Amino acid sequence: MTKGVQNVSQVQIKVDNLNLWYGEKQALKNISMQIPKNSVTALIGPSGCGKSTFLRCLNRMNDLVKNCRIEGKISIEEKDIYGPDVDVVDLRKKVGMVFQKPNPFPMSIFDNVAYGPRIHGADRKDLDSIVEQALRSAAIWEETSDRLKSPALSLSGGQQQRLCIARTLAVKPRTILFDEPTSALDPISTARIEDLIMDLKKDYTIVIVTHNMQQAARISDYTGFFLMGKLIEFGQTRQIFQNPQEQSTEDYITGRFG
Amino acid sequence: MAREQYVKQLDLLRESIFSLGEIVELAFKDSMVAVIDLDVELAAKTLALEAEVNNLEEEIESSIFDILALQQPMASDLRLVVSALKITADLRRILGLSMNIAKIPGKIEGKHIKPLVDTKKMSDIATYMLENSLQAFKTQDVELARVAASRDEEVDMLFYAVWVELIEMMAKDTSIISKATYLLFLIRYIERIADHCCNICESVIYLATAEKIKLN
Numbered sequence: 001m002t003k004g005v006q007n008v009s010q011v012q013i014k015v016d017n018l019n020l021w022y023g024e025k026q027a028l029k030n031i032s033m034q035i036p037k038n039s040v041t042a043l044i045g046p047s048g049c050g051k052s053t054f055l056r057c058l059n060r061m062n063d064l065v066k067n068c069r070i071e072g073k074i075s076i077e078e079k080d081i082y083g084p085d086v087d088v089v090d091l092r093k094k095v096g097m098v099f100q101k102p103n104p105f106p107m108s109i110f111d112n113v114a115y116g117p118r119i120h121g122a123d124r125k126d127l128d129s130i131v132e133q134a135l136r137s138a139a140i141w142e143e144t145s146d147r148l149k150s151p152a153l154s155l156s157g158g159q160q161q162r163l164c165i166a167r168t169l170a171v172k173p174r175t176i177l178f179d180e181p182t183s184a185l186d187p188i189s190t191a192r193i194e195d196l197i198m199d200l201k202k203d204y205t206i207v208i209v210t211h212n213m214q215q216a217a218r219i220s221d222y223t224g225f226f227l228m229g230k231l232i233e234f235g236q237t238r239q240i241f242q243n244p245q246e247q248s249t250e251d252y253i254t255g256r257f258g
Numbered sequence: 259m260a261r262e263q264y265v266k267q268l269d270l271l272r273e274s275i276f277s278l279g280e281i282v283e284l285a286f287k288d289s290m291v292a293v294i295d296l297d298v299e300l301a302a303k304t305l306a307l308e309a310e311v312n313n314l315e316e317e318i319e320s321s322i323f324d325i326l327a328l329q330q331p332m333a334s335d336l337r338l339v340v341s342a343l344k345i346t347a348d349l350r351r352i353l354g355l356s357m358n359i360a361k362i363p364g365k366i367e368g369k370h371i372k373p374l375v376d377t378k379k380m381s382d383i384a385t386y387m388l389e390n391s392l393q394a395f396k397t398q399d400v401e402l403a404r405v406a407a408s409r410d411e412e413v414d415m416l417f418y419a420v421w422v423e424l425i426e427m428m429a430k431d432t433s434i435i436s437k438a439t440y441l442l443f444l445i446r447y448i449e450r451i452a453d454h455c456c457n458i459c460e461s462v463i464y465l466a467t468a469e470k471i472k473l474n
Contacts, residue, residue, distance in 0.1 A: 242333060
């Protein structure tokens with residue numbers, strides 16, 4: 001059953017009856033949802049509810065997990081991403097991912113951003129403008145333009161995370177997945193990343209996993225609540241946070257859980 | 259249960275609104291008795307309730323700001339806090355209007371210019387609306403809130419009927435203008451109290467359903 005958001009004008013990601021097992025343990029149960037294009041969708045729920053597992057299905061990161069089995073269908077831009085003709089490297093180029101802890105490569109700021117375009121065959125003469133554009137889009141150009149050859153690891157945590165976002169943007173994805181992108185950052189860096197995410201939705205479809213309910217409320221257009229591997233409720237963020245339809249959603253977001 | 263202190267804060271907020279409602283209800287009922295009977299003593303007792311309401315209103319507001327700033331309420335909790343803030347404002351206005359009513363007996367010398375039959379009817383309906391809007395808040399009873407608010411139309415009709423009657427009386431006998439003007443004020447106050455009861459009913463419906471509707 002598809003929960004919540006129906007009849008959206010443009011669907012970027014369509015999930016139908018997704019089930020996932022790690023060995024014998026079923027981690028996702030009959031997930032169906034439609035994620036609208038150029039929007040921010042937040043996935044919330046207690047630890048172990050399946051939200052990160054679900055996120056990782058969207059760019060087939062779970063393929064790397066041993067004993068992981070998936071049933072159901074995920075279409076991105078109307079293409080079945082688990083279809084036999086799908087090039088996973090190409091999929092991950094289109095569906096970028098930013099992780100919980102900033103993970104810049106141990107190389108210069110420039111090379112971090114240029115890394116993706118290089119392996120995807122970008123022309124050397126285009127690299128300068130690709131890097132500049134990506135750093136500008138990630139709102140970190142002003143802070144790095146005069147030290148592009150410095151090690152990325154010399155940046156602060158918040159700057160490193162924005163650099164990682166720039167690295168993701170450099171390969172021109174259409175969807176970006178964020179897995180708790182600010183949980184390791186201070187409030188000021190968090191606010192900058194949140195502003196950035198809201199700005200990026202003009203050009204990208206964004207799905208974010210967060211434990212921070214206020215963050216989900218602040219930055220997302222749609223919210224999905226996961227519990228014990230099920231998508232309990234999916235709808236407009238305004239509705240979920242003011243008038244959830246399911247008691248367990250209400251209990252979770254009002255902190256009555258447990 | 260998680261967040262026990264927070265849940266207690268919300269319960270306390272609810273209780274405070276009930277208490278405020280009870281005092282305001284008492285103030286309105288007594289002010290009406292005082293004005294109909296021209297009972298100056300009861301009027302003075304009613305006027306003394308204002309200080310109590312002011313204190314309680316301050317406590318409620320402070321508790322609402324604490325909950326908003328420190329607990330970040332969501333979903334039905336958020337709706338409770340928003341409704342509590344709005345209901346407090348409506349109750350405060352009802353109290354203010356009741357105080358205006360209670361001041362009238364001190365200004366009228368002798369008897370009323372006419373028996374206050376329709377005015378008493380207006381006040382009975384407004385009292386019903388106040389009691390039941392508060393009861394609907396207690397029980398989050400949407401149907402009761404709708405029924406209570408639906409009586410506003412009767413109050414409005416009586417208001418216009420008494421208004422016309424008083425204007426006609428003044429046109430015929432200018433010596434009663436002073437006393438009649440107080441009665442015009444009186445029916446206006448009751449009519450406004452009924453409107454605030456409708457607002458409370460709207461807040462109850464928002465609290466229970468998240469639906470924002472206009473009832474008057």
